[in-house]
Amino acid sequence: MSFVDKDLLSIQEARILMEEAREARDTMLTFSQERLDSVVDALAAAAAEMADGLAALSAEETGYGRQQDKAIKNRFICSTLPKRLRSMKCVGILHEDTVEKTMDIGVPVGVLVSLTPAYSPVSTAIYQVLTAVKSGNPIVIASHERASKVTARLIDRLAEAGRECGLPEGAISCLKTVTKSGVLELIRHPAAAMVINTGVSELHREGAESGKPYIYGGTGNSPVFIERTADVRQAVQDIIASRTFDHGVVAAAEQYVVADGLIAEEVRAEMIRNGAYFMNEEEEKKLVNFLCPEKGKADMEVMGKSAMQLAHQAGFDIPDSARVLVSQQKYISDQNPFATEFLCPVLAYYIESDWLHACEKCMDLLVKSHGHTLVIHSGDEEVIRQFALKKPVGRVLVNTPATLGSMGATTNLFPAMTLGSITAGAGITADNVSPMNFIYLRKAGYGVRGAGEFLRTPGEALVREDDQDVKDLLKQILETLSRGLD
Structure with missing residues (x-):
């Protein structure tokens, strides 16, 4: 053989x-x-x-x-x-x-x-x-x-x-x-x-x-902020639809939900109505042990599965209506397994007292997500602009699902499947490629000025050699000045 x-x-x-x-x-x-x-x-x-x-x-x-x-x-x-x-x-x-x-x-x-x-x-x-x-x-x-x-x-x-x-x-x-x-x-x-x-x-x-x-x-694992002026019902529908699309394998999909404290309970209730299952501590441990056999590194063999498949294989039961698994978090750290990119329908849920604190949280989360994509749901144009202007991120999506918005389906961004990550110091562009x-x-430029005016040495006469009329006038002026001095 x-x-x-x-x-x-x-x-x-x-x-x-x-x-x-x-x-x-x-x-x-x-x-x-x-x-x-x-x-x-x-x-x-x-x-x-x-x-x-x-x-x-x-x-x-x-x-x-x-x-x-x-x-x-x-x-x-x-x-x-x-x-x-x-x-x-x-x-x-x-x-x-x-x-x-x-x-x-x-x-x-x-x-x-x-x-x-x-x-x-x-x-x-x-x-x-x-x-x-x-x-x-x-x-x-x-x-x-x-x-x-x-x-x-x-x-x-x-x-x-x-x-x-x-x-x-x-x-x-x-x-x-x-x-x-x-x-x-x-x-x-x-x-x-x-x-x-x-x-x-x-x-x-x-x-x-x-x-x-x-x-x-x-890599993506994008943060999404739901600000107090947002249409909460629409925002949650967008997030759940985006995170569950193709079982969460699109890099730009939301992974971290940051809710304004003023509307946090409304957001949570709306998420549950749309198929979010908030795990208890024991279930979270089982899921993490299943998704991350190596500390800090997700098991690629179990990505791209439905919430039902993930829960079943991790060893706990969820309702048939559940579409996405959610862990409520308080802090961000390198040791937090939910800081790992999960290409599956899993969300981490944070609550912040106002948009300024949410802004700081999103900045921290963008470090974890390598500055790929940030989403904001808000009706306040000034808050939206603050997020767009100041966040170290390749693309900011406003009032749209990240998965579809990032690829140009629900936005007018260029329709693309490669989204640059220069904000993470990777590659040469942050564009939708x-x-x-x-x-x-290739630049082409026609000559519009002569070379002579750039080639004179300091103190050289500013008169062209062929400009006889000007020469004669200067000669007369010099002769007049000379006679006056005598």
């Missing part, structure tokens, strides 16, 4: 994919924006045909999340993203100022290497491919090993659809023999122009140290 070295196979495959992508880049540089747009529309249509089937396959292969919600994410990206992309221009002349005589020209950065997560593998890969092609870049996808089959099926179809529209071989591809060694070969390959890591935390250090421009869609993150601007 022969032995097959999977790492070597993965490394060799990675090298081939990167060389093909490098060749594809040369061809794609000749494509106009109009031609790229037509390819994007064809790719989106091909992905839309597979959206529901791939959602089922994704849930089955990874064991994470809820099939119906994954289908919603897939369809959202296939329909909403292309509409938003059509109005954008990424390559060619983006702006021309005929008065100042300057031009901005969009240029693709080159081969993109994208690391996609196990939690949202399909929607993330569709989004990455569409935005890469829109901006004229080839892309090589490195899926999480746990989602390699569903990702390969998607990328094979998109590559085929791309070729039918004239995209060169290698413009869209994915690593099928997925190992860490192969992924590192992609990241470090000389052809790689940029690395995009959507929440694959175990490869964050390698991506950051690759020497390439690096975009990191990091768009095709504009995958280009650079």
Whole structure:
């Protein structure tokens, strides 16, 4: 029986994919924006045909999340993203100022290497491919090993659809023999122009140290503040719907609820009416022991499960109506297990006396959540602005569910599955990543002034050599002054 070295196979495959992508880049540089747009529309249509089937396959292969919600994410990206992309221009002349005589020209950065997560593998890969092609870049996808089959099926179809529209071989591809060694070969390959890591935390250090421009869609566990002027009923409905969507696997989803003390009881009662189950101390211990077999580190094998599944496996009973498990907390510390990112329907609940104290609490929680996303429910515009202006966070969402608002479904933020985390010192942007993150601007400037006026030495005459009239006038003035002195 022969032995097959999977790492070597993965490394060799990675090298081939990167060389093909490098060749594809040369061809794609000749494509106009109009031609790229037509390819994007064809790719989106091909992905839309597979959206529901791939959602089922994704849930089955990874064991994470809820099939119906994954289908919603897939369809959202296939329909909403292309509409938003059509109005954008990424390559060619983006702006021309005929008065100042300057031009901005969009240029693709080159081969993109994208690391996609196990939690949202399909929607993330569709989004990455569409935005890469829109901006004229080839892309090589490195899926999480746990989602390699569903990702390969998607990328094979998109590559085929791309070729039918004239995209060169290698413009869209994915690593099928997925190992860490192969992924590192992609990241470090000389052809790689940029690395995009959507929440694959175990490869964050390698991506950051690759020497390439690096975009990191990091960990979330977002805080949400319900201020006393908020519509409490709507706020709670939004939070519960957001935290339970796809069983809580979206990084931006709320994990910490901070309630204004004046309305705290109303908030708690409304949460219970919407399916929140407040655990007692014994149940909390059982849940933590189940979720965190290693201190301070959640067990990824049990993420993306429903509240009922979590409680049952942890060893306690909850009502059939329960949708989210809640622990009421007072303090924040590194030893508090609820400071760990839980990608499942679990919430920590805090009460603060007023918005100023809530502001401090949210600041502390943002440190725990790496400054990914902050949500505020309020009717007081001044409080909203204070939160938006002063919090160290990539995005502030107002009166909307974090999961859907962050990806641009219930807000007008760019529809994205990669949300930058530069506020945590990770990556080069805090944007909802768009095709504009995958280009650079080439500046063109026409000459509007002569070089002579900048090349004079100190004390040199301010008169041009060919300005004879001015010279003659100066000569007369000097002669007159000379006679006067005599």
